[in-house]
Amino acid sequence: MxxxxxxxxxxxxxxxxxxxxxxxxxxxxxxxxxxxxxxxxxxxxxxxxxxxxxxxxxxxxxxxxxxxxxxxxxxxxxxxxxxxxxxxxxxxxxxxxxxxxxxxxxxxxxxxxxxxxxxxxxxxxxxxxxxxxxxxxxxxxxxxxxxxxxxxxxxxxxxxxxxxxxxxxxxxxxxxxxxxxxxxxxxxxxxxxxxxxxxxxxxxxxxxxxxxxxxxxxxxxxxxxxxxxxxxxFVADGTARANALRTGQVDLAEAIPVSQAAGLAAGALRETATTRTTSLHLNVKSPVFKKPALRAAARAAVDPSVLAEDVYEGHADAGVGIYGPAVTWAGNERVRPVGRAKAEAPGGASLTLATYDNRPELPEVAQVLKQQLEKAGFRVRLEVREYSRLESDALAGRFDAVVAARNSLLDTGDPVSVLAGDFTCDGGYNLSLLCDADVDKAVGKAQTVADTDERREAVMAAEAAILRTDAVVPLVHQRVLTGVxxxxxxxxxxxxxxxxxxxxxxx
CATH class of the missing domain: 3.40.190.10 (Periplasmic binding protein-like II)
Known part of the structure; x- marks a missing residue:
């Protein structure tokens, strides 16, 4: 027309x-x-x-x-x-x-x-x-x-x-x-x-x-x-953004690194609880994480509290799910995942872990994860790029694991949409390449529910189905730091x- x-x-x-x-x-x-x-x-x-x-x-x-x-x-x-x-x-x-x-x-x-x-x-x-x-x-x-x-x-x-x-x-x-x-x-x-x-x-x-x-x-x-x-x-380097604010070159600077927060003038930092979660996505089609038991081993090796306290210096909450504290209803209705695979010893299995440096904490998160995974028995190669140079390879499954920060309500404001886009067979931003019949069924059910409370209950059931697969490991729920x-x-x-x-x- x-x-x-x-x-x-x-x-x-x-x-x-x-x-x-x-x-x-x-x-x-x-x-x-x-x-x-x-x-x-x-x-x-x-x-x-x-x-x-x-x-x-x-x-x-x-x-x-x-x-x-x-x-x-x-x-x-x-x-x-x-x-x-x-x-x-x-x-x-x-x-x-x-x-x-x-x-x-x-x-x-x-x-x-x-x-x-x-x-x-x-x-x-x-x-x-x-x-x-x-x-x-x-x-x-x-x-x-x-x-x-x-x-x-x-x-x-x-x-x-x-x-x-x-x-x-x-x-x-x-x-x-x-x-x-x-x-x-x-x-x-x-x-x-x-x-x-x-x-x-x-x-x-x-x-x-x-x-x-x-x-x-x-x-x-x-x-x-x-x-x-x-x-x-457009300043990809977080330290450079903080310095630009500190020296009066800019009036606003988004995504201030936590490492730079203490160096800003009093009152120059605004902290906002957000719906953004940093997660470890395990590629279920890669040689190492095709096996559910090794995904379970990776999940068991990760300690989110260390990331929240040490990397984010208390400006984040330890990951508990796909949705964080900013989504207040999620904490009341969270469903415990059942039927997870039993972890087995990695035995020196090799993997490539990738992330991007536009969000300055992510490389440090990845470095800590590398240490935690290696302690559990994995061998890890770390790759860090600028986001625009990483995205296509990540979506194509060229890495075994990806650390990424994702705002769960950015695209539509509807909590179901991120599940459909990121974790279903036809999802357009599926970093884990997850394709699971039970997950698709749970997400599909949530999409059909009109009543707000019932829709949220269905969302929590779908979240539990996704976490059961260990295709994604929630790490921290972020608070965004804005320099003003x-x-x-x-x-x-x-x-x-x-x-x-x-x-x-x-x-």
Whole structure:
């Protein structure tokens, strides 16, 4: 189906009432660092923010892959919905929604404009969602989901799924389902978010993997941003990010290494409990871990408490499952895995353990794991790369084991989605290459449950089925450390790690 580009809307300055009433819908979802109420400014130019991010773009800033969170964290892209601090769907580009039967939902749009000056119309939104469904590979938020989006009148978008999808409003909050204008899709086979999104900041220049320039989008529906723009530096080295903050080169630095925390000025560090878990993924198709008894031996060799206290210096909790303390209900409903294989002596079995250095604690975690595994009788070769050079080999199963940090609620906000994406036969981010009939059955059952409490019970049963295989060993549940300069305020400290900068972020 082809969609005509909507006619340009006249450029307009948002009124004071819009700034005061609408901006809190997004900036009020999470704890804002610094003083003030986080509302967008309607007067004054504002200073430019200087931000250091850990991960450079790996897919030309395509919203359909790993780069989606770069765009959402910088306030560039938005979806129809967003997540609040409790993980519930709240309005974003959609002002409201309602279900029309088991497979169809109607979303009512608010008045908004794209950064290219065209209007956010039902046709444009439907076209954007349709392009997401056609992306290859499909966005993680659309794993095992087939949806169709069509315009419905002057303000509505009707979304229909092939099977009932009780968490569709949560799913549409995913950064990978951001709404872009028709101009983003002019080039066949590509998507261009530069100047085609809806957030308070628009990308105006990208300097490869070195940095990017963002300018304020003055016609943002939530009110004019307080900062006039953002200068982004992609700095993979954690010590370098901390030094940039310490020496006043940046105002915000994400993922501060715990080893650098004590060296920052008083009040410069923000600690946020997150849904990110660092895990040891054992490749069930590799020669060494094809045998369940050796996976059990590796799991038995690992002491997560040592990692939490020594490597993370108390800024993390010892791993207990796929979901950590930030998901408060998981602790109450956790199911004990049963039927695990009995460990046998490794007898000098050799393995390659891989990780990446964009998250600076991971190489140290891997080094400690190497020692623990060798003490248990394995022979271990450690390989550390930058993430963009590791991902494809890890997903292809070229390592026996991988240490990775994963936000369990990043893609959809739904706890079932990470299980489907990471641990089922058809999962798109299955580092363990796990394909287990019992796991697929448990995850499939959880996907069909609509009631919130019952869905959580099914999730915990599926988690137990996954842990039974010893294909993944939870190590620590992380608390993210963000460096914030004294002059900066309004930083969005998000447990789901989808946001960092919003209309109220300033210096």
């Amino acid at each position: 082809r969609f005509a580009a909507p006619a340009p809307l006249p450029r307009r300055r948002p009124r004071l009432l819009a700034a005061l009433c609408l901006a809190p819908l997004l900036t009020g979802c999470f704890a804002a660092s610094g003083d003030g109420d986080g509302e967008a400014s309607v007067a004054g130019e504002g200073a430019r923010l200087r931000v250091a991010l850990a991960f450079p773009p790996t897919e030309n800033l395509s919203p359909y892959g790993a780069d989606a969170t770069i765009l959402s964290r910088l306030g560039v892209t938005e979806g129809l919905t967003a997540l609040d601090a409790n993980g519930a769907a709240v309005p974003a580009l959609a002002a409201s929604w309602r279900q029309e039967g088991g497979r169809t939902w109607l979303f009512t749009l608010r008045e908004a404009a794209f950064q290219d000056g065209t209007g956010v119309t039902p046709a444009a939104v439907a076209a954007s969602l349709t392009r997401a469904t056609e992306a290859e590979p499909a966005p993680a938020a659309l794993t095992d989901v087939t949806l169709t989006a069509t315009a419905a009148g002057a303000t509505g978008v009707r979304v229909t799924t092939a099977a009932p999808d009780p968490i569709l409003p949560l799913r549409l909050s995913s950064p990978s389902l951001a709404v872009l204008s028709p101009k983003a899709f002019v080039k066949k086979g590509a998507v261009d978010p530069v100047g085609t999104a809806t957030g308070p900041f628009e990308v105006t220049r990208v300097s490869g993997v070195a940095g990017a320039r963002l300018d304020r989008f003055d016609d943002y529906w939530g009110g004019r941003a307080q900062a006039s723009g953002i200068d982004v530096r 300069a004294a002059e900066a305020g309004g930083v969005l400290l998000d447990p789901y790690e989808r946001t960092l900068v919003g209309a109220g972020t300033r210096r």
